[in-house]
Amino acid sequence: MLNIALPKGRLGDKVYELFASIGYDCSEIYSDNRKLVFENKENGVRYLLVKPSDVAIYIAHGAADIGVVGKDILEEGDFDIYELLDLGLGKCNMCVAAPNDYVEDFDRPLRVATKFVNIAKNYYISINREIEIIKLNGSIEIAPLLGLTDVIVDIVESGKTLKENNLRVYEQIMPISARLIANKSSYKFKGEDIDRLMEKLTKELAK
């Protein structure tokens, strides 16, 4: 039995459809209830629906064998897991965004608002820029508008939210997409099952 952790929400729905299309379906998942665990013994799968930011935690602790998670979560955390496949779903970019009229002042540390503290820190270390980070948990776009920070580091999908808040992409840090991850121990003992699933996924994604 493969325990698969999926992120609740839009990405999770897309990933489930992908898995179902290659023979790992579990129709119960469509039932309108509050269950978080769905099992299909015939297909040998058990799906766990968890908060997107928790998928990698479940995998790292062996509560699930494999899972799907955004690259942003993997880069922000430090998880001892295998990252087996780029599913190419949920594509977006991790960016530095700033007000449309922003001009960088190199005489002082840059003030950065973000919920991705480690990604921001690592990025600015890589370009040797001194920063002050203000960690926010949501509505990050407001921070530079209120003068709280100079820039933000956040995920940009279409750029619509930035535009509506008079912000623009200032620098691009990394592309983000959904990744198939596995617990290291699970891969040692269920490697054949995981490889079979990966092979089918790769074929399906190439179509």
Added chain:
Amino acid sequence: MEEFLATMSKEDSLTYELSRLYKQWGYKEYRMAKFEEYSFYSDNRDFLSSKGILAFNNSDGRLMALKPDITLSIVKNAKLSDSLTKLYYNESVFRMSDSSLDYKEIKQTGVEVLGNIDEYLIAEVLGLAAKSLRKIDKDFVLSVSHMAFIPSLLSELEISENTKKDIIRCVKGKNIHDLRSICEKNGVAADKTELLSKLAGINGKINTVIPELCALACNNEMKTACSELEFIASSLSKSPLADRLFIDLSVLNNTEYYNGIIFQGYVEKAPSAVLSGGRYDKLAGKLRENTQAIGFAVYLDNLNLYYKKKREFDSDILIIFDTQSRSESLLSLVESFVDKGFSVRVEHSIPEGYKAKTVYSYENGALREVTAC
């Protein structure tokens, strides 16, 4: 003895069983103090798997550390014999815990061999590592790697140290897709990228995968490593353990300390490696001139969590006696049960939640069986 071991926690029974195993193979127990000078560990900080060192000042003002690692201390302090020094240990290390975000005492057991390391010794230590894992769980995997492959290939590439670190991170995570894009971005030749990807992806039983691996060997270091791996595979080929040994080059350690064979052990119920080891001539040579070394550690912490023993009874027998009555013969009665191998607890009343196979009440110099609790 086996019955007694069955009543112990996984951690305690393993400590005993592994000590017995290592003694049978001629290893001597090594005991050490709980702390050592802080500077020794801070000088070798990169070797430590956890960055935090628990430090304190001793009575003469010297900064000391509670041992965060055993190998370093053994290599520095063990009395070396003219031939080989074969040691095992059961010790605690003090490290920052990921889960509690604070320092934690972690029980570790392991073996270290110092001296002139040859192919036989590598096979012996790998065999012992596999046997140690089998003591934890018959369902185990020992992932074997060799520093001569990916690190030696990386050393041939003209890329920055940061890029090498990024590639190593990808290899460790079996992340071939990002590995390819990092190589492409940094101008690594297509044939080298292909070779790196193939090496990182190699994963199979030691007996079957070596030909595939050796076909990829492209420099002398890799070819020497292949002959070492072939010797190990052939030495262990008749052992039932051989089926549990896998070549997995995604296992990588710090190149400043390790060289040669490295390995990690997994058991089915634990989510991460429970055994880690390898050949560390570079560290040994740094601390003791002309010394080579190989060893491994078994992480006993958390095994009690993954291998819970269902507690059926607190003791075989519970005897309740009335303090008002005289009880001269009670002690000899208890002794007779203990001599027969039973565990016995004597109480004034039945403790809350206590479970015993048989409960007696002691009245007027005799035992009377009452309803079990």
